């Protein structure tokens with residue numbers, strides 16, 4: 436079964452636009468779970484422009500499903516994750532001022548940095564995932580660093596999908612096979628949507644988890660959150 440983890444960053448973006456608590460990020464997270472989401476993902480950024488560190492602390496005791504915290508492993512981020520102890524931490528190589536994630540790690544160049552972090556989080560009982568592109572060597576070095584899983588950066592799949600679904604998914608199927616052969620679990624995310632998710636899952640049915648935020652929250656404007664989550668889950672069956 437492939438789990439759907441809803442990334443609620445964009446809910447926090449909307450809340451922050453007016454400075455109050457509407458929409459209520461905690462309530463939305465719990466509603467996502469009630470509507471069938473199997474996990475909640477947050478990606479706190481250093482400027483706290485969407486999810487704030489305080490949200491992460493507040494969400495932890497409330498959530499009943501899997502909590503995944505994504506982000507660049509700055510000292511503040513590492514402290515946050517070790518205090519909150521989510522089920523999973525996903526390390527993303529984003530610069531502080533980056534608009535959104537736009538690449539996976541160079542796991543070879545950052546090998547010892549990542550290996551130390553895998554040990555730190557692993558010793559704290561937190562499952563580790565490293566955000567990577569489809570390059571085989573990057574996946575191999577993620578395994579060497581000791582990652583439990585990798586998360587494939589799916590933006591290149593999403594952007595090519597309409598033109599050629601087969602060409603778009605081919606490198607991801609290869610990367611998924613390599614990941615499996617190395618004994619790691621497999622996550623995927625970034626720009627997955629109701630348009631492209633079903634085919635991605637059909638091509639890689641052994642995916643452990645997808646984390647989806649931007650498109651899902653956009654769809655919810657038209658369909659409502661409950662129907663949207665159900666439609667995304669249908670893509671994963």
Ligand SMILES: CC(=O)[C@@H](O)[C@H](O)COP(=O)(O)O
Nearest residue numbers: 444478505527535536624625
């Ligand atoms: C790692 C990844 O692809 C997502 O976490 C994405 O970057 C969400 O972050 P934003 O909501 O800030 O775009």
Ligand SMILES: NCC(=O)COP(=O)(O)O
Nearest residue numbers: 442624625626646648649
């Ligand atoms: N890890 C990817 C994620 O959490 C959400 O990415 P997106 O759906 O907002 O592009």
